[in-house]
Amino acid sequence: MFAKFKASCAKGVAALMLAAGMMLSGAAGASADDGTYTMQEIIDSGHGFFGSTSGGLASVIEKAFASYGLPNGYVLGEEGSGAIVGGVTYGEGTLYTKNAGDHTVFWQGPSVGWDFGGQGSRTMMLVYNLDTVPNLYKRYVGVAGSAYAIAGLGFNVLKHGDVLLVPVRTGVGARLGLNIGYLKLTQAPTWNPF
Structure with a gap:
């Protein structure tokens, strides 16, 4: 009698362990297949893109992930900006997503x-x-108190509706001052910053 009970318990425990293992592997798979990027994926991509200037990248990305979670896309590109009281920024890059492909x-x-x-910056x-x-192609304004800088890299946060952009920049040149402005993302190049 006790042997039957012991065998039945062992089968029950094995079934529970199998079910728990399947649930855990399903949860791990969901985080990889839900269309978001892990911190390591972003850091690896950034190190390849920024090259030798990426010393503080992990710290900057860690701060962004702690504040905003897992992104479901990222853009790699280059931009140039200039200002004498009023300024402009122009950039070009590629949007990478897991579920919608890559897009220029x-x-x-203006600022x-x-x-x-x-x-000039890599961004x-x-x-x-x-x-x-298509919801990416909008005007984004800065979020108050969202600037962060470390080891030559910095980010701020831009928002339109529910979509957040967190540009991380490193570059050459000097631009000093305080300004307000917005960033407009488009499918095609344009000289009109408005």
Whole structure:
């Protein structure tokens, strides 16, 4: 009698362990297949893109992930900006997504304020809450208190509706001052920053 009970318990425990293992592997698979990128995927992509200037990249990405979670897309590109009181920024890159493919994207934006200089930057933009690619092509304004810098890399946060952009930049040049402005993302290049 006890032997039957013991065998029945062993089968029950084995079934529970099998079910738990399947649930855990399903949860791990969901995080990899839900269309978002892990911190390691973003860091690896950034190191390949930024090259020798990526010393502080892991810290910057870690801060962004701690604040905003897992992005469901990212842009790698280059931009140039210049200002004498009023300024402009122009950039070009590729949007990478797991479930909607890769797409060319352009950005431009005006700024106004006490701002002087010029800069060329390599830029990675983490993209959050993007439900469809066409929803990326909007005007994004800064989120108050969202600037962060470490080891020559920095990011700020831009928002339109539920979509957040977190541009991470490193570059050459000097641009000093305070300004306000926005960034407009488009499917085709344009000289019009408005």
